[in-house]
Amino acid sequence: MNNNSDLLKRLLEGDVCLTATNRLSRQIMADYDQSMVASGKMAWDRPMIMPLESWCRQLITSLDISERILTSSQAAFLWETIIQKDVVASDHELLQITPTARKARQAYKLLHDFQAGFTTDEAAEDHRAFLRWQNTWEKMLSEKGWIDPCTIISFISKAIDVGKIKVESGVIFAGFDDFNPVQKSLQDSLQTAGCTVVIVNDHASTTANNGVIAAPDNTTEVEQCARWARGLAAENPEVRIGIVAPHLESYKSLIYQKFLDEFDPAGKVLGGGQLLPFNISLGDPLANEGPVFAALKLLTLARTVSVDELSWLLRTPYIQAASASYGQRGLTDVKFRKKRLAELPLWKLKGALKSVGCDTAFTDVIDALVDFQKSRSKDLPGIWAERFARTLQSCGWPGDRTLSSREYQAVDKFREVLAGLATFDAVSGPVDRSFTTALVQRLTNEATFQAESSGSQVQILGMLEAGGLHFDHLWVLGMHAGAMPQPLRPNPFIPLAAQRRKQMPHADANRELDYAKRLIKRLSASASNVIYSWPLNEAGIQNRPGALLNSLEPIDLPTLPSMAPAPAIFGSRRPLEKISDYKVAPLISKKPVSGGTAIVKDQALCPFRAFAHHRLNSKGIESPDIGLDNMTRGTLVHSMLEFFWADIRSHQRFCQMTDEAILEKLEKVAEMAVAREEAVNKADMPSRLRLLEIQRLAGQGFKWLERERNRSPFEIVEQEQLHEETIGRLHFRTRIDRIDRLEDGTLAIIDYKTGQPDPLQWFGRRISEPQLPIYCQKLENSEIGAVLFAAVRSKPAECRFSGIARTPEMFPKLNERQLQKFLTENGWNTIDQVLDSWREALPELGNAFVNGDATIDPVDKVDTCKYCDLATLCRIHEADHWAQWEDENV
Amino acid sequence: MSESQKTHIADAAQRAKALDVKQSFIVQAPAGSGKTELLIQRILALLAVAESPEEILAITFTRKAAGEMKSRLLEALDRATSDEMPHASHERETWARARVVLERDHACNWNLQENPARLQIMTIDSFCSSLSRRMPWIARLGDQPGVTDDAEELYLQAAENLLAKLESDSHSSQSIAFMLQHLDNRVTQLRQLIVAMLARRDQWIRHLIDSQGQSKHILESALESFVIATVDSTRQTLGQATCQQLLELAMFASANLDQSGVKNILEPFVGYTGDLTEPSAHLQWLSLTNLLLTGNDSIRKRVDVNTGFPPNAAAEEAAMKEKMQLLLAHFATDPEKSAAIVALRGLPAVSYDEQQWHALQSLIDLLPLAVVELRNVFRSSGRVDFVEIAGSARAALGSIETPEDLLLQLDNSIKHILVDEFQDTSYTQYALLQNLTLGWEQGDGRTLFVVGDPMQSIYRFREADVGLFLKTAKDGIGTVDLEPLGLTANFRSQAGLVDWFNQTFPQLFPRNGDMLVGAVPYAPADAVQAKLPLGAVSQNYFLGRNDTDESERVLELVRESIKNEPDGSIAVLVRSRTHLLEIIRLFNQHGVPYQAQDLDLLSDRPVAHDIVALTRALLHSGDSVAWLSVLRAPWCGMTLDDLLVLTGEKHKAPVFNRIFNDPDQVEMFSALSIEGHRLLDRIRPVLKRAIQQKGRVSLRQLVESAWLALGGPAVVDESGLSDAEQLFRLLDQLDAGGDLLCFDELERGLTRLYASADPTAGPNLQVMTIHKAKGLEFDTVILPGLGRTPRRDEKTLLRWIEHPDYGLLLAPVPPSGEDEDDIYRSIGKILRQRDEHETLRLFYVAATRARKQLHLLGHVKSSGDEEKPEASSLLATVWESVAEEATLLTVDDNPEEASLQKAYIRRLPAQWHLPELPQSVCTGDGQSVSASEVSGDPSFSASRFSLRSEEGRLIGVSVHRWLETFAGQGVTTFTPEQFNRIAKKIGLELSQAGVPADRLASCTARVVDCLKRTLDSDKGQWILAPHLDHACEKAVSGIVDERLVHASIDRTFIDDNIRWVIDYKTSTPAKDESLELFLQRETAHYQGQVHIYTRLFSQLEPDRSVKGALYFPAIDTWKVVGE
């Protein structure tokens, strides 16, 4: 298969082969090995085939300067420091330091590689900034005796010139589209020193069989390509298939999915984790790998932990006892969320977790992290690395599960990154924890992680990586008009004129065009069968065919069948069965069921909801938000008013109080209410928020009490009392906010609401606010003077009583038109009729529940469901189809 | 365009003029006027004289438009390659111009056709990106960060970071506390308000930065000037005599009121001695509105005791009352005067009260800090929004002081700028143009060409400000004056429609332009297309709202259209996607195929719910609802009774534990129905496997594989697979180490995705929002829901208006629980007027999409004796002009509660099973392996994590390298000084390699120790000696056990005709390990590897005897392997 016998002959004679890419080295090596095997050899000396850069690095160790060469991460680190300092010194702002340093480094390398420079005369402000950094950098290098790694190649040339390095063999350069000036000067040096220098390019000289395909969109394009590749690979496991894309990054995830679909359908259903059936040149950041992500999370956790972060920690498999306690920790999370705290300081977490039954292995992890966060010293990065490793160890990272091979590799690579921190000791002073964790985060983001693949038959590459490679079949994706040549992207730190002078890449339209032509020529020659494809349409935007491919004929691929699992499974579908099972087994136990109030309430809202909440015991998990949620605020108002009336107890005494006295009292009881809430939650409120809330409560209380003042006299009989009651098979424990005895001796039963209360929720067969109606069951109708919601709202106009009363005048502004209208429409003219209606309706709701009613019937199709946690379970979103399904006969 | 046609086209002269490449123009190009063609012709004209194509910059509104313009330009060039002149006359002009460009292209070696990237046609966003990419330092971004379309998460983060400062000592703490108090201590509300402000920060930041130094006085004087000016203009409209009369009447009424004890609505007139003309009279004027206007801003019909005119009074008083009534009647009939009076309503006080001022100060303090936080979030996430890019680009350009610097910075100077859709330009873009044209002079050959249609400005929500169009036409941009041109020809709509437009719209559009309220006048059109016989416009209005009835009418119209013209295109256009729900439901129900763009939310699709439930279940053992949903989903479909068994009513254990960890599983399973048992058996292993894979594979893989294995694809409809794919992509985006960081993000993400279109529907019937339809055209356009009102404006932290004459008007959000104050309200009033004008334009855009026919549908309400559409509905804007001809259809206004259908779930039938899927191809191609891989697998047991092993490795590498050097140089001894030097070098090397500073000494010592021991020992000297054919790091390959092996051998040579193959190991015995045991252990571990080496050499040198050995420099021990 290999056509370059000349190259192999030279290698056999001991020539060194220097390549543009690692991949090409491997391919030439493979070709060489194959030729050896073909010639019947069982063992042979391995020729030197390596990327030019590695060769230089190897050679330079023989010079006396090797320990002075910085690593590229050290150099990058130092450039960042330089730029950071310059930003501060020039009182400037720069959003992105690290990427800027990278770009500036690139400029530095370009100038070096093209043996170019520029002066301030032609420099705009950006270029001048670069000149400053370059200056500082070169001063630093000479002061410290360091050597910039991107200049190694020049050192090699010089060493060859002066005879310090002797290259005995011939040197072959392979796979370069272009040589920059320093590379050319290396070749000159070699030749002057007497080496033969051979340049190998386009080493396949096949009669190409090329064509163009226009696909409707990227997805189809990649799909076609994947099927084509699978067909070829399945037919002959020996052929080499290349897939190349000018913008591989944007195609990557699509390629990944579609190739997995076609190449390993059975494996995809098993969830992957197996070897990839193809080799793709872009890895993912190491930081995204499960165990590494977890390690970073542990190390970078803030002092205050959000409920989401805590939940994540409770669910991660990568800490101690995670697998063993997986079920339990899930439950811990659910319970913790019920506290409705959005965040908590890490050091307070343990106590709060214990109160919801958290396992100690987990609280030990929290302890370890609290400990870790105590380290506030400044130290060298290498020392931090040790500390990081120890912390991870005490967290039991990477967990109690056996690692998969991929996890093992990731852990190992992370170990390398951590250990590598010590290389910064030489270029950095002592740094603090957050600086170092940020550094680790960045390094793991930059380090790519490549999952192992099972072979290199199918190689998926970027344009440049394909340099010099040879395939049997090649497919080039994404070749629409805009893809090549690309818009110019000159380096912003070098004046454009200077870049054009030296013909640096990406700076001149005609150079790019020329380069694109050469690339296409090279690609066209690198396989005997080359297909170029392009999507007609990308995210709604029409593409045009690339003019550079005009000479190629369109080809028609035979439509190959898809192997992808999803369509196959879709194709296997049969008519679905239908079930309607909304009547379940009645409750077996004859004992009264507790939680009656909530049951009746849910039953009224939607019977399915009562069934799911109270028989399946399933509630959605809560996700608390920052600040105080409505429920807590409501509780606080209740408590405050309870405390307020606790010793005042009567309208008369209340009316004797001055405004100042009331306000003073309110502030005190508001504080008491907050303190009570904190005690229940086992967690304090942050101090300023606490203060604000107390003020708010007191203010709201004051607005409300205005309404109480205008009432006719009353005495408070009880507050927040628990009442128990059994109606039918349901047992009720209701807490009645307040019961007043009115002038006429009757009772007013009062429910505080901090939302907008709607007394209509009391009526009809669906009593969705059942507390007061339930309590009324205990009393004779004649004892009841009023049943009321007390709306305690921040808007004074909305503060009022609403509900029914025998003597409405006792409660100013009581009657609402809507309620009256409703009552009259239903023929309820007296309060007694209403009370009687409750006596009928409540047991009905209870019985329906007990008897296994699970009908889907929300009281309001929009609002009830909007605030319901069960939509995925009841499948109400399919309601539009029910009628249709009913007619289907399956 | 041929001569003959030119004469037909009314605006031919204007069009010709627009191609004058020496002049700058602002072109008003109404709907259907063919502006894209004009733009292309102008670009061609410019290219024909340009020095390089990069001199010409064309800015479009969307990426799609940029793509289209580029394509059309290239097509023009392609067509021009052919010598054949096109037949269609209007193409001829383009063809001829393109030929000139081709010549120029040739002459200058541009290669435009091969290198279309040279054409600078792009959106303002990409232009800003390219600018800031060119200027990393002065744009203050550095190398360009990623740009995100949806920065909501980032705003949220920034807002939360800011709010977290409440508990800190920073000075923002007080302002936050104040604002919280102001907003009833609702932290989330304040957060959302800040988020909303951050998204529009380009609009206010400059004002706030400016106002930071401004005193209360400056802001108040702007208010005052505004109030006084309004009063002034009212006074002038009313006229001197009327004012005098009013004063008299008001004094009279005020006095009466003061006596009568009713609330004096004319309080400021008590004891008033002025004459209503001085500026300070504004309070009197404001109170006059109480006398003249009713609560809903119409002129009062009669006055009574409450307004100061008691009944049955004496003759003189009766006369006053009579006078008053007459005056009112006069106002009522004069729309101009009544409008002038209404304009006074709600004018603000001219000073802020204490609470307002405090709130304003807090915001002026806080909002810039929120921006700072946002910058921090941008920094740490490496992503920014377009606002940031545009802001940076502008700031960078702004910091360049001379045109020469600009040239240096960008090198390629832009000589001609064309801007499309200029009516939707924002302040930032406008300012950017100012910066770009810095130093341009009239007649220096540089031109600006902006095109747009103010009547089609509908992107206020994206900061478009139509006022800028008016301003530019009037004042130019920077130093560039633009000559206004107006196109009038409408190539799109048939004459019948154009007539209707020309009749209807002038009544609706204001007569004059007004920058403050964004009002633009109507420009009439000349029809090019002939009149068609069919009725151009049909109006279908209902009395009372009933979406079903209206939708049914839409369906009828669609069917009629299809019948009349089967190939015609039909579009149903609405103002907001919610208006379509009922129509889409009806289309679906009747099997009418349609294409919908971005209308169906993914979150409305069952497949999305099912996959979300699956995701949640797999990620959270405690999420019972998710677990039960997975069991209930169609791929399983367990009955409720079985679910009751599984949840174990009595046990109260979470479902997850019951399924996987329950000790009484046998008992539990036996209680299940047979069917239930079967179902559980089928899905349990899939779920179990997935849970075990968590973290090991990507989130997408985790969920997708489980979904496939459960049979998910077998229970979806035609578009289900692509819907699922969208959801999987979302999972990919949210992937956090194979998990989710926040479940709510999934839900939120879902509401931003749209379900896939019906793959089987053809393009004939399309359904979309009016905004999406901009720039498109259809034979028939149906506009339903005209009677519906948009959602009300939400509260914002600040309301501001940059008044063209009086400067910045600014008001903070009123405190929670209190009514809007008058400053906030009156600024709101102006904003609302802007909205109203835009609503009108939206209607214009919608109507002008039609080529042949337009159908209007909507409802009106009857209020009292009038039948009227609701205010701020689209219909309200046109009602006056169409009311007469409209006949109202009645609806069933009391639709009976549709009782809920009997519910069903569906599930896979029992016979279904997962189809057999093909196995993997490509299981390896005999790639080479290294010797150590062949001999042993890495063990995956998780040992305790530590960095020590890395140190050992570095020591090993160093020892290897130095032994190689020694052997290579043939050195055998060193003086102590030499050794010291070597030790120093080793230290530096180790440090470079990554030995931490505090470990450096001991590690160096270990290396040195190894080297010393080796050199000191005879064995060591023998190993390093220059034997026959010796080599270090010898590279040998070969076939061992039918596998290709690549080996690197530490040391090899021939001594005594024996080929020695030696591997160095720097390990040492463990603490209590005897040397013997150690050697046993190491040999056992490495013998496979050494054996491969020796086999390779025996194959290489078949006649020689080959021996393998391990050498341990750290303990100077030698062990021959395999003897």
Ligand code: SF4
């Ligand atoms: S979502 Fe609606 S239908 Fe479903 S359980 Fe809740 S209330 Fe009932």
